[in-house]
Amino acid sequence: MTExxxxxxxxxxxxxxxxTLKLKVDPATIDPxxxxxxxxxxxxxxxxxELSLAISQTYGYQLKSxxxxxxxxFSSLRALANAIEKNRTK
Amino acid sequence: xxxxxxxxxxxxxxxLAWEADGPRTARQFLSDVSRLADSLPDRPAVLNLxxxxxxxxxxxxxxxxxxxxxxxxxxxxxxxxRRIARDYSESYCLRNQDxxxxxxxxxxxxxxxxxxxxxxxxxxxxxxxxxAMAFTSGSTGQPMPNKKTWGALTAVARATGARLQLTTxxxxxxVATVPHQHMFGLEASVMLPIVHGFVMHAGRxxxxxxxxxxxxxxxxxxxxxTTPLHLRACVTAGLRVPPLGLVLSAxxxxxxxLAQEAERHFQTAVHEIFGFAEAGSVAxxxxxxxxxxxxxxxxxxxxxxxxxxxxxxxxxVPVRVPDRITVDADGQFIVHGREVDQIxxxxxxxxxxxxxxxxxxVEGVQDGIFFLPDEGADLVTRLIACVVAPGKAVEEIQxxxxxxxxxxxxxxxxxxxxxxxxxxxxxxxxxxxxxFARRHAKGLPHET
Numbered sequence: 112m113t114e115x116x117x118x119x120x121x122x123x124x125x126x127x128x129x130x131t132l133k134l135k136v137d138p139a140t141i142d143p144x145x146x147x148x149x150x151x152x153x154x155x156x157x158x159x160x161e162l163s164l165a166i167s168q169t170y171g172y173q174l175k176s177x178x179x180x181x182x183x184x185f186s187s188l189r190a191l192a193n194a195i196e197k198n199r200t201k
Numbered sequence: 202x203x204x205x206x207x208x209x210x211x212x213x214x215x216x217l218a219w220e221a222d223g224p225r226t227a228r229q230f231l232s233d234v235s236r237l238a239d240s241l242p243d244r245p246a247v248l249n250l251x252x253x254x255x256x257x258x259x260x261x262x263x264x265x266x267x268x269x270x271x272x273x274x275x276x277x278x279x280x281x282x283r284r285i286a287r288d289y290s291e292s293y294c295l296r297n298q299d300x301x302x303x304x305x306x307x308x309x310x311x312x313x314x315x316x317x318x319x320x321x322x323x324x325x326x327x328x329x330x331x332x333a334m335a336f337t338s339g340s341t342g343q344p345m346p347n348k349k350t351w352g353a354l355t356a357v358a359r360a361t362g363a364r365l366q367l368t369t370x371x372x373x374x375x376v377a378t379v380p381h382q383h384m385f386g387l388e389a390s391v392m393l394p395i396v397h398g399f400v401m402h403a404g405r406x407x408x409x410x411x412x413x414x415x416x417x418x419x420x421x422x423x424x425x426x427t428t429p430l431h432l433r434a435c436v437t438a439g440l441r442v443p444p445l446g447l448v449l450s451a452x453x454x455x456x457x458x459l460a461q462e463a464e465r466h467f468q469t470a471v472h473e474i475f476g477f478a479e480a481g482s483v484a485x486x487x488x489x490x491x492x493x494x495x496x497x498x499x500x501x502x503x504x505x506x507x508x509x510x511x512x513x514x515x516x517x518v519p520v521r522v523p524d525r526i527t528v529d530a531d532g533q534f535i536v537h538g539r540e541v542d543q544i545x546x547x548x549x550x551x552x553x554x555x556x557x558x559x560x561x562x563v564e565g566v567q568d569g570i571f572f573l574p575d576e577g578a579d580l581v582t583r584l585i586a587c588v589v590a591p592g593k594a595v596e597e598i599q600x601x602x603x604x605x606x607x608x609x610x611x612x613x614x615x616x617x618x619x620x621x622x623x624x625x626x627x628x629x630x631x632x633x634x635x636x637f638a639r640r641h642a643k644g645l646p647h648e649t
Contacts, residue, residue, distance in 0.1 A: 132613075133583075133613065133614075134613075135613075135614040155608040155609060155611075156407060157430065157547050157580065157581050157609060159407065159408075160407060160408065160430065160431075160434050160580065161580050161581075163408045163409075163434075164409075164434055164437050164438060164580075167409075167438055168437075173408070173409065173410040173438065173440065174408050174410065175408055175410045175411050175414065176406070176407050176408055176411050177411055177414060
């Protein structure tokens with residue numbers, strides 16, 4: 112049993128990821144606690160770049176890889192949604 | 202001249218590199234190199250996987266001083282690394298503490314310590330010493346080695362600097378988004394600065410905000426060595442950046458419209474380098490000024506039967522150009538595109554033959570093919586694979602591929618199909634594949 116979305120931001124972000132990266136999955140089936148990179152959704156650094164652009168355009172949050180929390184932020188959909196919630200300007 | 206110094210005109214206290222925690226002087230660099238050279242094992246070849254550009258350079262220089270060949274794998278996929286390590290018996294890998302590599306003996310890079318005195322003479326390396334081996338993708342699935350002599354690396358760096366009108370007096374600073382283990386990265390982000398006595402930033406910024414911050418770390422004439430992918434990201438994000446002297450792009454063709462946007466965004470000239478791993482950087486152009494490439498000084502193009510080759514004093518034999526080109530009477534040329542089997546995604550070149558071979562090696566795969574769809578509006582166009590593998594799940598095949606190919610080539614999507622649309626001679630025409638993939642992606646029944 113996968114975990115369900117804890118907020119509408121998590122649901123919106125799942126759709127944004129699937130749309131931006133053209134993944135062949137139903138956004139509703141993404142486990143918000145599952146890894147985005149590596150073995151989870153299997154994303155790579157080009158995806159991270161594409162995703163960062165979509166996030167800055169949608170939420171006005173500029174991701175930085177120098178951020179000491181960056182690994183944690185990208186560890187799951189939930190962590191990414193929490194970071195967006197904290198830093199969003201739109 | 203039979204040799205060339207390890208570094209260009211630096212005074213002992215000049216900053217040679219900028220690390221995450223601050224500057225590294227030329228004195229510190231030579232001291233770090235000599236200490237590491239003393240501690241390396243007695244082996245013929247080393248896989249240098251260090252992630253800091255500065256530490257990579259320390260490792261590269263120390264290996265040269267010990268007469269060791271530095272191997273530059275085209276991908277970090279564990280299988281690729283193991284295959285190269287097997288082909289170069291008695292090789293080892295030089296890596297970061299937190300980046301273990303399974304199945305290959307490794308030496309961990311330690312934080313360097315105190316600074317020794319400035320040597321009486323900067324070490325020199327023979328021009329004919331093979332300093333590095335860059336691997337490219339062969340159509341048979343075997344990585345193809347390309348020898349890089351110290352003479353070739355220094356000559357290309359000098360010719361590139363001359364073309365861009367950079368001089369050792371500029372005290373420029375190079376910031377790069379490209380990996381230093383990649384041929385263009387090695388030439389433009391490592392060799393170009395150290396031959397000219399410039400500052401080399403050790404970082405590898407990815408996001409637009411990182412690129413801005415990394416540029417702000419350094420002073421002087423800033424040179425951004427990058428790719429169309431990062432330029433597009435910077436232009437789209439629209440963040441203000443510190444003043445730049447020059448942008449140098451390579452690894453994939455830059456469109457004139459993106460070059461114009463990038464020149465507006467960065468308020469400086471955007472130059473492009475044309476090259477390939479077998480020959481290194483070959484030609485340059487300012488993309489907004491025209492589509493013709495000007496060969497670097499010392500590079501000649503010659504026609505050899507049907508194909509064009511690159512010749513230079515530092516290349517032991519003429520090297521075939523992997524693209525279709527037409528050459529003017531004055532030696533300038535236009536590039537029309539890759540030869541059919543070769544594709545390039547975000548600067549990673551591979552032959553479709555190799556990818557197909559790797560796909561067919563996956564357990565349970567009966568038939569399958571990779572192909573590149575027409576370009577869309579995305580930053581990067583990804584490969585699609587159609588695979589016949591009854592009883593296998595998409596995830597299982599993706600997992601197996603992840604172990605054997607670079608992640609940028611992982612198919613997106615990977616479509617499981619009952620059979621491939623092979624024609625009467627068993628071939629798979631591209632048009633038929635595209636139509637077939639479109640129907641499958643939409644979940645429509647396929648034609649039989």
